[in-house]
Amino acid sequence: MIRWTYAFIDRSHDRFPQAYAFWATVTGATPSQPRGPAGEFVTLLPAGPADAHVKAQAVGGPGGAHLDFAVDDVVATAREARGLGATAVYAEDGLEVLRSPGGRLFCVVPWAGETSRQAPVASPGGAFGRLDQVCLDIAPAAYDGEVAFWAAFTGWESVGTRLPEFHLVKPPRELPVRILLQRLGTEGPGGAHLDVACLDIDGVRAWHESLGAQFVSQGVEWTVMRDPAGGTYCLTSRDPETGDVASRGSAG
Secondary structure: EEEEEEEEEEEEEEHHHHHHHHHHHOOOEEEEEEOHHHHHHHHEEOOOOOOOEEEEEEOOOOOOEEEEEOOHHHHHHHHHHHHHHOHHHHHHHHEEEEEEEOEEEEEEEEEOOOOOOOOOOOOOOEEEEEEEEEEEEEOHHHHHHHHHHHHHHOOOOEOOOOOOOOEEEEOOOOOOOEEEEEEEEOOOOEEEEEEEEEEOHHHHHHHHHHHEEEEEOOOOEEEEOOOOOOOOOEEEEEOOOOOEEEEOOOOO
């Protein structure tokens, strides 16, 4: 059973401080002291009684995003994932890193008692947003297998969306991060990125741009952005409280 979920922001070593500073601000959090042999891990600590659900990691290359799943029994859960087609990448006491059948990295970690989901965060102008989704960008040949794997591994609700190239794996309401799978138009390695739910995309975009983010492109009802460390993410037209789509045509 998955007890908690973390969205991991993976960014290059040389721009790591800019990455976690930006994401701490827009998620209403304070970055922890860097930890790890090279200071490569930071947790974004929310104000008030809420538990953290966002972490950042310095990586080689451009980075992206990945998911951590907090569970009661790391070894048994990783074994189950391998039985569903995942492959082992690395293991140590209290951590197993795996790769899904379609190539997406994820981690299984011990549950530390997290239970309290953070409220949406308001910009200075009053536009609310919540980082609540990791979107897995999947090549067409691997897409159906990835949908089946993530539904089986999580045990969460698995539903299509209004756009056929997207599929949602939706956790219980008390968990803070959902999984959206996007079928890419061409074959390739794919990746993963963060999604921020916001009803007022223009208001949230203006706030993010004031902090150094840049506009990349406009989708059906989402806006693609680039953070100050060069990582792309999306502002999506969804209710930040429920995660539900705000209007017809939205993904997720």
